[in-house]
Amino acid sequence: MDNGLENLFRNKLEENEMVTGSDLKDRFMRRLGRREFFRFNLLRFNIYYLTAAVTVLTVAGVILFSDSGTDSSSFVPEGQPEYTAETTANQPAEDGPEVSSATEGDRHDAVKQSTGDEPGTGTESPAAEQRRETELISSVSAAESITVSTIRRAQTPAMTSPVMVLSADASVSSGCVPLHVTFTSAAGDDVKTTWSFGDGGTSSLRNPDYIYDVPGTFRVTLTVTDSRGRISTASTVIEVSDRPVASFAIDKDRSFEEGDKVHFTNLSKGAVDYLWDFGDGTFSTLSDPSYRYGQMGNYDVKLVAWSAEGCADSITVSDLFADMGMYIRFPNAFVPNRGGPTGGYYNQRTDEESQVFHPVASGIASYNLKIYSKAGLLVFESNDIELGWDGYHRGGLCAPGVYVWKVRGTYRNGQQFIMAGDVTLLNY
DSSP: OOOHHHHHOOOOOOOHHOOOOTTTHHHHHHHHHHHHHHHHOOHHHHHOHHHHHHHHHHHHHHHHHHTSSSOOOGGOTTOOOOOOOOOTTTOOOOOSSOOOOOOOOOOOHHHHHHHHSTOOOOOOOOHHHHHHHHHHHHEEEEEEEHHHHHHHHHSOOOOOOOOOOOOOSSSEEEESEEEEEEEEEEOOTSSSEEEEEESSSSSSOOOOOEEEEEEEEEEEEEEEEEOOOOOOEEEEEEEEEEOOOEEEEOEEEEEETTTTEEEEEEOSSSOOOEEEEESSSOOEESOOOEEEOOOOOOOOOOEEEEETTTTTEEEEEEHHHHHHHEEEOOEEEEEETTOOOOOOOOOOHHTTOOSSSSSSSSSSEEEEEEEEEOOOOEEEEOOOBBOBOOOOOOOOTOEEEEEEEEEEEEESSSEEEEEEEEEEOOOO
């Protein structure tokens, strides 16, 4: 049967003559190209490749559109609580004013107002109608983007600022030991306040007082914690300088008389500048001055010493010449009484004849005198300054010659002295 139909069809075609047009080839190639376009072929561009490309571009456009529609106000700074903003168009904001979502009817009305007619009606050409549809889609997308962005701003809670803008204020930023500092803070009573003073000391008072008793550089830190556990800090630096030590000495081993010059030896430590007050209205800035008083009297001498950082210390010696009356001196020869020992006690008469070896002294608090022969034999010892050596040892007169003495003790101001010398025992 199939063969019969085929033969009938062939006979009909043989009876008709077909005249081909000049564009037959072109139409045939176009039809063939369309068929090839809809057939999957890895080596040729076809509808499958086109579909994939359109899909990729659509996804990329959606992602870019979503990113561009993100409201910059939803950025959460580092260290702040992060809030998730709802983007559902029909859900009202919790904390902000209610914002109604745009319905399809609203979008349609908005497009209608912008075009002046219902979309898809009128006598527009297909190209114009397609353009209108494109405008419609763009208008609806923009309206939805604006609505969603507005809702996001309404739903995002106001950014919570830090606990407060802190400052750790100090009454002074530098000074000398001991340095007293008062710290103040603007923190309220409803927060926990902690001060760290940099030297190991701390305080939980809002406005504490603190004393630095050692020199150094100290960083003070204020930490404030609110009821929600949020922490704010502030700090400041305190510079504490050491004080110098003022000290001086005078020549106390001699007796001063009116008109004598007094030399002051500066023994201060850590100082670079000085001011001397000699007690009679005269001053000096020298380090080791000498001064001649017009007359003897009661003078209080004061020395003020300053460090390079401006810290000061002072010392005062009251009644200068009273302390200067401290000395001890010994003669270098004497003539014993040949009539027998006298026991070493002396007076004006024995001194006129130089019969007893003893010192001339003033301001002595303690005293010990020892006298040795050249051979090293101890011939005399006394702890009483009023008792001297009469030249006898164990009841017998010592041989004439040179003897060695050594004395040690303290003045009434606590200063120690140790002296040694020799004395000649004469025999007339």
